[in-house]
Amino acid sequence: MEMLSNAVLGDLVSRSISFLFAKYEKQETEAVQEELQRLRRLLLRSGTILEEAERRLVANRAVLRQLNALRDEMFRGCYVLDAVTCRAAPGGGDGRKDDDHGKDVEARHRHTAVCSPCQGEGKDPGVLAADGASCAAPLGVLPIVGPAHIGKSAIVEHVCYDERTPPGRRSQIAMEMLYSAVLNELVSRSVSFLLAKRRERTAATAQEELLLQRLRGLLLRSCTVVEEAERRLVTNNRATMLRHLTALRNETFRGYYVLDGVRCREEEEQASRRAFVLSRFNPAKRARVPSGDPEDSRARALRLRELQQAVRSLEAMIGDMMEFVVFLTSHYPPVHRQPYSAHLFVDKCMFARHMEKEKVLEFLLQVEPPGAARLGVLPIVGPAHIGKSTLVEHVCYDERVRNHFSLILFYRQNNLMNETVASFRDKCAIKHQTDNKASGQRLLIVIELLEDADEDTWNRLYSSERSMAQGSRMIVTSRSEKIVRFGTTDALRLKCLSTEAYWYFFKMTVFGSDDPGQHPKLASLAMEMASLMQGSFLFANIGAVVLRDHFDTQSWSRAVTRIRQYLQKNVSLFGEYTDDIKDKNHPRFTWSLIKQKPDRYCMLYDIYERASQEEVPEIPYSDMLDGCAQPNGTYEILFWKSRIPPYLNYVCKCEIRDM
Known part of the structure; x- marks a missing residue:
C-alpha cells in the first residue's frame, strides 16, 4: 500500500509541476496574432451591418x-479583443520563461537528489545496506518516476548488478524494484486514461455548445424567411415555392423540437447529478456520485447526433x-401586417395548415377545361x-x-x-353573398357531416345541383372515409400534426411571450405533457x-402526474387511451390537475359543437x-x-362523482 501511495503521489506531483509550468508559458504567439487580426476584421464587418440596419x-x-x-x-468580441490587448501590453518581460526554466531545473535536481532512508554520513546514497545497521526504518522505499521508455527499468537493472549490493539481497531488491516499476507504470497509464477521458468529455461539451449556438442562429434565419413568406401572398401557381416553404417550416419545427429536447434532457441530468451530490452526512451518497457513467456518455453521444443532424438539415434547407427569398421579395408584396409576436399568431390564426389551404384554393379557383363536369366535389x-x-x-x-363565388352556402x-x-x-346557411358580376353566378356549397351520407339522397341532391353555373363547387367534410366516393377529385x-410541430404549438400556447429557455424545468415538464396529449388541439x-x-x-409536476393517472385509468377501463381525436362512445375519466388530493372525479361524455351565436353553459372545463x-x-x-x-363552442356532458 505504501508503494502504491508513493507511486500515485509521484505521478501526480510530476504531472502537476508540468501543468503549472505549461500554464505560465508565453501566450503571445504568431497564431494568436493572426486570430486577433481576424477578430478585428469580423468586428468591422459586424459594425458595418449594424450601422446600416x-x-x-x-x-x-425575427430580423430584430x-x-x-x-x-x-x-x-x-470587442471585450475579448481589448482584454487580450491589455494583457499583452509591455511590462510582462521575456525573462520569465528563463526563470521558470531555471526553477524547473532546480526543482528536478531537488527531486532526483532525495536521499534514501538508508543514507548516512560519509556514505554513498546509492548503496543499499544489507544489515540495516545504519537505517532506522525496516524497509526503505525510493520512488523512481518518469515518462514511459525513459530508462527506469534500465537504471534499476544496473543498480542490482552493482558489486556493493550484498549477493543475498540482490534478487529480493530486484523483485521489489520490479514491482515498484510495474505498479508505477500501471498508475501512470491509469491516470493518463482518466485524464484523456476527462478531455474527451470536455471536448464533447464544447462541441455540443457550438452546435447549440449554431442551431439557434439557423432557427432565427429560418423563422425570418417563414414569417416574411407568411406576410406575402404566395399562390398555388407557384406550387414548388409552396412545397419549399412547407419543407422549411417543418425543418424549423424539428429544429426547435431538438433544441428544446436537448435543453430539457440537460436539465434532467443536472437534477440527477444534484440528487447525488457529495454529502458528509450520508456516505452512501458519496459512493453513488456518477463519474464516467456509460449511460451518460451514450446520452451525450445521442444529443450530439441529434444536434448535428438538425444543424445539417437546416443548413442545407437554408442554403437552398x-x-x-429573391423571388419572394421581388414578386410578392406584403398583404397584411404580421402580429407582433409569435404566440399571438399561434393563438389567433390557423396553425400549420398552409399547404392544405392552398390545395383547397387551387380546387376552388382552377379554370375548368372544356367538357368538364359542371359541379366539382372535394x-x-x-x-x-x-x-x-x-x-x-x-x-x-x-x-x-369571395370574389370568385356569388353565393357561399353552409x-x-x-x-x-x-x-x-x-x-x-x-x-x-348563407355564409357570403355578393352582386359582383365577375363571379358569374357561381355557387360554393359546403356540407359538413359527422357520418356517411345515404347514396340515394346524395345522387338526388347532386343531380339537382348540377344545373348550377359553370365553375360552381362543392366541399364535403366528414369523419367517415366513405364520403371519398362522392369526390370528383x-x-x-x-x-394530426407531427410531434415537432405539435410541440411548437403547445410551447407557444403555454409560455406565450416568455422564453422557455429561462424556465428549463417547466419546459421539460411541458414537453412531457405535450407527448401525453396525443396531438389534441383542445387539450x-x-x-x-x-x-x-x-x-x-x-x-x-402535479399536472404531469395527474395526466398519467388519467390515461392509465382510462386504459384500464376501456383497453386503450382515450382522447378527443378518436370518435368513441365510452366516457372519459378525469379529475383536478392542480389539487394535491382530489376529492371528486368527472366523467366526460361525447364532445359536440355549437355555433358562436348559440347559448352555451357557463361552467368551463x-x-x-x-x-x-x-x-x-x-x-x-x-x-x-x-x-x-368559425368560433365554435365545444360543449360536453359531464357527471361529477365523489372519489
Whole structure:
C-alpha cells in the first residue's frame, strides 16, 4: 500500500509541476496574432451591418432578434479583443520563461537528489545496506518516476548488478524494484486514461455548445424567411415555392423540437447529478456520485447526433432558399401586417395548415377545361376536432374565394338522411353573398357531416345541383372515409400534426411571450405533457389555460402526474387511451390537475359543437381541472371556446362523482 501511495503521489506531483509550468508559458504567439487580426476584421464587418440596419426601419421580429444577437456578439468580441490587448501590453518581460526554466531545473535536481532512508554520513546514497545497521526504518522505499521508455527499468537493472549490493539481497531488491516499476507504470497509464477521458468529455461539451449556438442562429434565419413568406401572398401557381416553404417550416419545427429536447434532457441530468451530490452526512451518497457513467456518455453521444443532424438539415434547407427569398421579395408584396409576436399568431390564426389551404384554393379557383363536369366535389376527411371546419372557414374568408363565388352556402348536420332538395336548401346557411358580376353566378356549397351520407339522397341532391353555373363547387367534410366516393377529385385527408410541430404549438400556447429557455424545468415538464396529449388541439388549449394560471414547478409536476393517472385509468377501463381525436362512445375519466388530493372525479361524455351565436353553459372545463368545487350531478360544461373562425363552442356532458 505504501508503494502504491508513493507511486500515485509521484505521478501526480510530476504531472502537476508540468501543468503549472505549461500554464505560465508565453501566450503571445504568431497564431494568436493572426486570430486577433481576424477578430478585428469580423468586428468591422459586424459594425458595418449594424450601422446600416440602424439607418433603416426593421419591423420583422425575427430580423430584430438576429440583429440583437449580432450586436451582443460584437460587444463580446470587442471585450475579448481589448482584454487580450491589455494583457499583452509591455511590462510582462521575456525573462520569465528563463526563470521558470531555471526553477524547473532546480526543482528536478531537488527531486532526483532525495536521499534514501538508508543514507548516512560519509556514505554513498546509492548503496543499499544489507544489515540495516545504519537505517532506522525496516524497509526503505525510493520512488523512481518518469515518462514511459525513459530508462527506469534500465537504471534499476544496473543498480542490482552493482558489486556493493550484498549477493543475498540482490534478487529480493530486484523483485521489489520490479514491482515498484510495474505498479508505477500501471498508475501512470491509469491516470493518463482518466485524464484523456476527462478531455474527451470536455471536448464533447464544447462541441455540443457550438452546435447549440449554431442551431439557434439557423432557427432565427429560418423563422425570418417563414414569417416574411407568411406576410406575402404566395399562390398555388407557384406550387414548388409552396412545397419549399412547407419543407422549411417543418425543418424549423424539428429544429426547435431538438433544441428544446436537448435543453430539457440537460436539465434532467443536472437534477440527477444534484440528487447525488457529495454529502458528509450520508456516505452512501458519496459512493453513488456518477463519474464516467456509460449511460451518460451514450446520452451525450445521442444529443450530439441529434444536434448535428438538425444543424445539417437546416443548413442545407437554408442554403437552398436563396432563389426563394429573391423571388419572394421581388414578386410578392406584403398583404397584411404580421402580429407582433409569435404566440399571438399561434393563438389567433390557423396553425400549420398552409399547404392544405392552398390545395383547397387551387380546387376552388382552377379554370375548368372544356367538357368538364359542371359541379366539382372535394371530400375532406379527418378525425374529430382535427381542424376540418377551421380549414374550410379560413378558405371561405379568403378574398379570392369571395370574389370568385356569388353565393357561399353552409350545411351542417350529422348526415343527409331523408333530405330533399327543398329541405336541403332550407337548412343551408348563407355564409357570403355578393352582386359582383365577375363571379358569374357561381355557387360554393359546403356540407359538413359527422357520418356517411345515404347514396340515394346524395345522387338526388347532386343531380339537382348540377344545373348550377359553370365553375360552381362543392366541399364535403366528414369523419367517415366513405364520403371519398362522392369526390370528383382526390380527397384531402387531414392528419394530426407531427410531434415537432405539435410541440411548437403547445410551447407557444403555454409560455406565450416568455422564453422557455429561462424556465428549463417547466419546459421539460411541458414537453412531457405535450407527448401525453396525443396531438389534441383542445387539450393543448385547455391545458395552457390551467398551466398559465399556475406558473410554478410544483403545479406543473402535479399536472404531469395527474395526466398519467388519467390515461392509465382510462386504459384500464376501456383497453386503450382515450382522447378527443378518436370518435368513441365510452366516457372519459378525469379529475383536478392542480389539487394535491382530489376529492371528486368527472366523467366526460361525447364532445359536440355549437355555433358562436348559440347559448352555451357557463361552467368551463378549465375550472374543473383547476380544482374549483362543483356540485355532484350531471350537467353540461363548456369544454372549450375557440378563438379562431368559425368560433365554435365545444360543449360536453359531464357527471361529477365523489372519489
